[in-house]
Amino acid sequence: MRRSNLPAELNRFVGRAAEQDEVARLLGEFRLVTVVGVGGVGKTRLALRAAGALQKRYADGVRLAELASLRDPELVAHALVEALGLTDHTVRGPREVLLEHLAELRLLLVVDGFEHLVEECAGLLRELLRGCPGLTVLAAGRRPLRVDGEAVFGLAPMGEADALALLTGRAAEAGAAAPGDPETLRELVRRLDGIPLALELAAARLPLLTPEQMLRRLDDRFRLLDGGRRGALPRHRTLRTAIGWSHELCTPEERLLWARLSVFAGPFDLEAVEYVCGGPELPADRVLDVLGELLAQSLVAREETAAGTRYRMLDTVSAYGAEWLAALGDTGRMRRRHRDWYMGLATWCELEWFSPRQAEVAACTDVALPNLRAALELCLESPEEAALAQHLAGTLWFYWAGCGRLSEGRHWLDRSLAMPGAGEVTLQEDARLKALWVLGYVAILQGDPTAAVAALHECAERARITGNEVARAYATHRMGCLALLSDDMPRAEELIGGALATYRELGELNSNVLMGQVELAMARAFQGDLEGAAALSAEVREVCEERGERWTRAYALYVLAYAALTGGDHGTARELLVECVSINHTFHDLVGLVLALELLALVTAAEGDAAEAAVLQGAARPVWDSVGVPLFGSSYFNGPRELCGRQLGEVLGADGYEVRYREGLALSLDEAVERALADRGDRGGEGRTEAARPFRTGGSPVPDARKPAGSPTVRGGEAAG
Numbered sequence: 190m191r192r193s194n195l196p197a198e199l200n201r202f203v204g205r206a207a208e209q210d211e212v213a214r215l216l217g218e219f220r221l222v223t224v225v226g227v228g229g230v231g232k233t234r235l236a237l238r239a240a241g242a243l244q245k246r247y248a249d250g251v252r253l254a255e256l257a258s259l260r261d262p263e264l265v266a267h268a269l270v271e272a273l274g275l276t277d278h279t280v281r282g283p284r285e286v287l288l289e290h291l292a293e294l295r296l297l298l299v300v301d302g303f304e305h306l307v308e309e310c311a312g313l314l315r316e317l318l319r320g321c322p323g324l325t326v327l328a329a330g331r332r333p334l335r336v337d338g339e340a341v342f343g344l345a346p347m348g349e350a351d352a353l354a355l356l357t358g359r360a361a362e363a364g365a366a367a368p369g370d371p372e373t374l375r376e377l378v379r380r381l382d383g384i385p386l387a388l389e390l391a392a393a394r395l396p397l398l399t400p401e402q403m404l405r406r407l408d409d410r411f412r413l414l415d416g417g418r419r420g421a422l423p424r425h426r427t428l429r430t431a432i433g434w435s436h437e438l439c440t441p442e443e444r445l446l447w448a449r450l451s452v453f454a455g456p457f458d459l460e461a462v463e464y465v466c467g468g469p470e471l472p473a474d475r476v477l478d479v480l481g482e483l484l485a486q487s488l489v490a491r492e493e494t495a496a497g498t499r500y501r502m503l504d505t506v507s508a509y510g511a512e513w514l515a516a517l518g519d520t521g522r523m524r525r526r527h528r529d530w531y532m533g534l535a536t537w538c539e540l541e542w543f544s545p546r547q548a549e550v551a552a553c554t555d556v557a558l559p560n561l562r563a564a565l566e567l568c569l570e571s572p573e574e575a576a577l578a579q580h581l582a583g584t585l586w587f588y589w590a591g592c593g594r595l596s597e598g599r600h601w602l603d604r605s606l607a608m609p610g611a612g613e614v615t616l617q618e619d620a621r622l623k624a625l626w627v628l629g630y631v632a633i634l635q636g637d638p639t640a641a642v643a644a645l646h647e648c649a650e651r652a653r654i655t656g657n658e659v660a661r662a663y664a665t666h667r668m669g670c671l672a673l674l675s676d677d678m679p680r681a682e683e684l685i686g687g688a689l690a691t692y693r694e695l696g697e698l699n700s701n702v703l704m705g706q707v708e709l710a711m712a713r714a715f716q717g718d719l720e721g722a723a724a725l726s727a728e729v730r731e732v733c734e735e736r737g738e739r740w741t742r743a744y745a746l747y748v749l750a751y752a753a754l755t756g757g758d759h760g761t762a763r764e765l766l767v768e769c770v771s772i773n774h775t776f777h778d779l780v781g782l783v784l785a786l787e788l789l790a791l792v793t794a795a796e797g798d799a800a801e802a803a804v805l806q807g808a809a810r811p812v813w814d815s816v817g818v819p820l821f822g823s824s825y826f827n828g829p830r831e832l833c834g835r836q837l838g839e840v841l842g843a844d845g846y847e848v849r850y851r852e853g854l855a856l857s858l859d860e861a862v863e864r865a866l867a868d869r870g871d872r873g874g875e876g877r878t879e880a881a882r883p884f885r886t887g888g889s890p891v892p893d894a895r896k897p898a899g900s901p902t903v904r905g906g907e908a909a910g
Contacts, residue, residue, distance in 0.1 A: 193251045194272065195241050195299070199490075202238055203358055204351025205231070212239040212342060216246075216297070216325060219340035220318055223328040226344035228505040229386025232329040233301050235344060240299045240327055247325070249294040257302030257504050258454040258559035260566055262309035267597050269298070269313070276593035276777045278816045280635045283596060284313065288320045289814070295323035302504060304330040311336050346383030353378050355385060359392035363485070373400040380404065386505060387431035393487040394438065406434060432509050435486065445471050446479045447488060447502075448517060451510035452527045455559030456492060456499035461534075465526045495552040524567050531557065531564040532577070535584045542587040543699045545737025551776055554588045561585070565601050569608065576617035578605035583623035586630065587700065591740050593777035595631050602628040606644075622648050622660035629667045633674065634780065641671055662691035666705050673708055676823050681712040703729050703741040710748045715825040723752040743772035743781050747788065754792055762792045767866055774862045782862075783812040784826065789865055791833040799840045800849050806833060807853025808861035 212235065215222045224232045240251045254272035256265060266283035277286045303310040311334040314326055318338070328334060333341045347355065356378055377400055381387040391403060398406075436444060449466040450457075462480060467473035480500065483489040490501050502510070514520050534557060538550045554561070561581070568578035582601040589598025606624055625648035632641035645664045652661035669684030685705050692702045706729050714722035726748040733742035750765035766789040773782035786809040794802035809830070824831075838846050856864060 193241070193244055193253075194274070195237055195251060195253050196492075198238075199492075200362060201358060202234065203355040204347055205235055205238070208235055208342075208344060209239050209242065212236070212327070213243060215340045215342060216243065216327060219338060220324065221314065221326045221328070221334070221336055221339045222342060223330065223333050223339055224342050224344050225330060225333055227346075227384070228331060229384050229503075230344050230346055231385040232331075232344055234385070236299055236301065236327055236329040240297055243297065247295050247297045249296040249323075251297045251299065253299045253301065255301050256306055256310065258562075259306060260454075260563065262306050263600065264562065264597070265306055265309045266313055267600070269300075270596070272298075276779050276815055278593070278595050278634055278636075278779055280599075280632075280637045284316065286596075286815075287313075287317055291317060291321035291324050293323065294321070297325045297327060300326060300328045302330065303328060303334070304332050307332060307334060310334065347385060347388075348383065349375060349378055352381075352383040352385075352388055356388045356392050359389050359487075360395040363393050363396050363487075365392070365395040370400065373404060377404050381431055384431070386503070389487045390431055390435045393485060394435070406438075429509070432506060435488065436509065436513075439486070440479075440482070442471055442475065442479045443482050443486075444513065446476065447483060447506075447510045448514040448519075449510075449523055450483075450489070450502050451507045451514055452520075452523045452563075453502070453507075453560060454563040456494060456501050456556055457560065458497070458499055461530050461560075462500070464530045465523065494556045496549070496556040499556060524563075527560070528564040528567045528577075531560050532581050532584075535561065535581055539584050539587055542591070542740075543736060543738055547737065547739050548775060550587070551592050554585070554592070565605075569604055572609045575605065575608040576620040578608065579624035580617075580620040581605075583620065583627045586623075586627040589627070589631055590634060591700075591776055591778060593779060595635050598631050599628070599635065602631060618651065618655050619657060619660070622652055622655075622657055623663075625651070626660060626663040626667055629664065630670070633667060633671050638671055638675070641667070645671075658691060659695055659697060662688045662695070662697070663701070665691070666701070669705075670708055673712055674823050674826070676825055678712045678716050678825070682709060682716070685709045685712065700738055700741045703732060703738065704744065707741060707744045707748060710745075711825075714748060714751055719752045719755055722748055726752075739772050740776055740778065743769045743778070743785070746772075747781065747785055750785075750788060750792075754788065754795065759792055759796050763789065763796075766792060770862060770865045774858075779812055779816050783809050783816055786812065786861065786865055787830045787833070791829045794833055794836060794840075799837050800845075802833060803837050803841060803846050803849035804853035804856075805861075805865060806830065806837070807850035808856045808864060810850075810854055812858065812861070 212222060212224065216239075224236050226232050237253070240253070244251050252272050252274075254269050256268055259265065259268055266287060269287055270277065270283045273287070273290060275286060275290055277283070279286075300310065300314070307330070310328075314328075314334060315336045317324055318326065318336070333339060346352070353374060356374060377391065378388065381391060394403060436447070439447065446462075446466055449471075450462065452465065453461070459477060459480070463473045463476045467476055471479065480489065484491060484500070488502065488506050490503065492499055492501060511520070514523060534553075538554050541547070541550050544550075565578060565581055568574045568581060578601075582598070582605045585598065585601075588594055589602075602624055606621070606628065625644045629641045629645035629648065632638070632644060645668050649661055649664040649668075652658070652664060665684050666688035669681045669686075669688060672678075672681035672684060685708050689702070689705050689709065692698070692705070706725055710722040710725035710729075713719075713725070726745040729745040730742060730749065733739070733745065746765045746769040750762040750769065753759075753762040753765065766785050769785040770782060770789065773779075773785060786805055790802045790805035790809065793805060834846075841849065853861070853864075
């Protein structure tokens with residue numbers, strides 16, 4: 190995990206030196222500091238600036254959790270898990286995951302935009318602070334959390350000098366030729382009450398209006414709101430007036446786009462804006478130009494993401510736009526258009542997952558997640574749209590299972606399937622069937638066989654009644670997957686083989702189908718048919734290379750490495766596993782990653798480096814904590830770890846093994862992957878000992894109790910039949 194996920198500053202931070210020092214001082218005395226103030230006063234910017242300056246104070250870094258785009262209180266804990274870069278494949282609740290992960294860390298957590306979720310957020314942070322003594326929280330919102338021990342820092346608007354520097358600096362960035370008369374600028378700053386957002390909006394207009402023109406327009410607005418009196422307005426009305434004044438200066442097209450953009454949650458791209466916001470009053474070919482004008486006026490911000498350029502509207506500006514959209518009576522229609530776009534995006538991503546664009550799909554879905562959540566929430570508001578909710582939750586199977594999002598996927602699948610009337614057989618039955626087999630798949634990977642069996646049995650029975658052979662095949666396939674993880678290899682081979690036969694008859698080919706072939710190869714390998722397993726996996730590898738598919742390819746490489754190691758070809762096994770580790774880490778697939786790490790440890794031991802093998806074993810242990818009970822107690826999948834640990838104990842001795850194991854245990858996930866991918870030549874034999882003789886493998890690396898009769902095992906460098 191990176192030490193920080195704080196965003197880079199896009200423009201110069203102005204002023205606030207005293208405020209930053211005070212926040213730093215409070216964080217030295219209190220474990221919860223909340224920066225509060227009116228909208229647009231600069232709470233987020235100050236919190237991020239202060240946190241960035243204090244990174245060295247916290248051994249385990251600084252992490253930012255942005256909650257403004259969330260609407261569902263149940264997702265607050267999920268958002269914190271996401272912010273911490275955690276991947277959890279278990280049925281544990283996210284609160285439990287957070288408590289366990291943070292228990293021993295010294296970390297600063299920045300929580301921004303919580304005010305609309307204050308009860309849920311306060312309860313969660315209270316629990317985390319009590320259970321995690323090294324955790325410090327810096328929150329930013331419009332109201333305190335009211336948690337015991339909280340220090341509240343009220344952020345006032347900028348002083349005149351800082352406000353003037355901000356106004357003139359931003360005006361210069363916007364291309365204003367000359368700042369204007371100093372006294373007029375000071376009056377403008379005073380009329381805007383030193384609120385940074387209001388100043389930035391005004392600065393964006395200075396290339397078009399003189400300070401005198403701007404001041405006259407603002408004076409007119411203030412007097413209108415204040416009944417013609419010259420008294421001071423409350424600061425929230427000052428900001429609202431500044432935003433309203435900026436709104437008045439927009440063209441009709443700009444106002445319309447502003448209102449329609451308010452339906453987006455989090456970042457959005459140009460194509461989404463063109464589809465969602467376009468129409469007779471705003472043709473799609475005009476959207477780019479109008480969006481550019483909103484960017485120039487600081488009403489929309491541009492940001493670069495892993496998926497490319499995206500745009501975002503500040504919460505305060507978006508809220509103003511939402512009021513105008515409601516006044517136009519167009520909120521419902523625009524939310525449905527928004528939902529339709531993101532359902533289309535999810536469908537495209539599912540199709541492109543089985544292509545060379547797999548990594549791009551993962552990044553795109555990551556960035557789109559706040560908007561996908563908003564689309565799911567809209568579907569869940571009406572029982573009549575249960576099928577749409579099920580369709581969207583099921584379509585995102587690749588993200589839930591392939592990108593380490595099992596817990597959130599389970600949340601949406603459970604909710605969509607539990608909607609009133611969702612269990613009735615309808616013309617939209619296909620959506621429910623897909624959601625059911627995806628739920629079964631997710632539950633299997635979470636180690637919840639009871640829920641998995643219930644979902645898969647319902648899917649199979651309803652598919653039989655409705656004649657949906659594709660859904661029936663998926664249910665059979667996943668029941669076979671459950672048998673595989675339960676060590677019932679003959680049953681797994683029967684079910685998965687039957688599903689694959691149906692897939693072939695129906696012409697079904699995608700990552701799931703190829704994964705079924707890999708799972709069949711695993712079942713055969715564990716029963717001693719390594720030649721057959723390698724042949725199946727090589728076929729999958731070839732198809733993946735043709736299609737550019739990487740996620741399933743990693744599992745095929747694992748089986749091929751297993752076969753190569755068993756045959757004594759350590760170099761090939763290492764080469765395959767290094768690629769496997771790299772792919773699984775890219776997609777945050779912890780199940781595939783930990784299996785590859787442990788098999789790589791066995792390869793390393795077989796190559797004669799027992800000390801490094803013990804480090805890799807220790808590094809794999811924390812990953813299992815996120816995956817859950819190691820493959821649900823499967824002795825086949827646990828075989829490499831148990832065999833390697835037994836052998837390393839014999840070679841290194843109990844104390845030597847423990848020292849190296851703990852060295853690996855202390856590595857972060859990123860460090861463990863870096864260690865696994867390191868060129869062994871670069872280490873110059875570091876960690877080798879006289880006692881670390883090469884192991885010779887000559888049989889399947891599974892536990893003795895489960896091995897077919899006659900299969901050899903390996904101990905201390907000697908092959909014993």
